[in-house]
Amino acid sequence: MRRFYDLLCRVEAVVAGACLIAMVVLIFLGGIARLMREPMNWTIDFATCLFAWACFLCADIAWRKxxxxxxxxxxxxxxxxxxxxxxxxxxxxxxGFLVYLAGAGAWLSWISRSRSFQGIPEISYSWVTMSLPVGAVLLLITTALKFRQTLLDGRASSARIPG
Structure with a gap:
């Protein structure tokens, strides 16, 4: 199980980094295209989607570290x-808050599945809203592991105290 979690952490870091790099590239391309009088308005929309995912993934990485x-x-x-x-x-x-976010985010993703993302008919808005429950679950796992480690450390320190 520990090996799976370590792999999950590495994948999360790679995906978060890829989201951040892709955001920068998309915004830069959109700016260059606008300078050339050929605007690509969709670049900002996709960068916004990537920003939502990057926020939650990076929050989990920061919380873990x-x-x-x-x-x-x-x-x-x-x-x-x-x-x-x-x-x-x-x-x-x-x-408790993360459990609520995961449930509310899953519900939001479910009810927005038929809504198109920024008017692009092939892409569902759920791709953006799924960042909330996925991020909340990842943060909840990290919180549970931190809580468990704190409990174990507390027991170890109370065992060392002469009674």
């Missing part, structure tokens, strides 16, 4: 057990 912003001005002054309890509460709140 501890790269998201956090403010611990008050919690750092609390005793260790209170800090741990607040961390558990934070993980549970985040997990």
């Amino acid at each position: 501890g790269g998201l912003m956090s403010i611990d001005l008050f919690t750092a002054r609390l005793p260790e057990p209170a800090q741990r309890a607040l961390l558990y509460c934070n993980y549970l709140i985040i997990a």
Whole structure:
């Protein structure tokens, strides 16, 4: 299972990077085409779709690597057990929100399946909206793994405390 998750993380990083590169290329091509008086308006639309996917994938990568912003001005002054309890509460709140996002995003993708993306009849709007539940599930997996590791670390540290 660990090997599958590592592979998933690598694929996620490659897809996120490809989305970011493709966004830049599409926007640049759209700008060059507009300068040549041959606008390609669809480039901005596809870049927007890629941006939605890149946001969620990159958020998961940052969350996994501890790269998201956090403010611990008050919690750092609390005793260790209170800090741990607040961390558990934070993980549970985040997990609850991500479960809601995954469900609401799946519903949104389902009801928008017949809507065309930016008027392009061959492409469903669900391709954009699926970034929400997919990203939420990936973030939920990362949150669950962080929560599990925190629990294991907490047990290990409480086992070391002489009682």
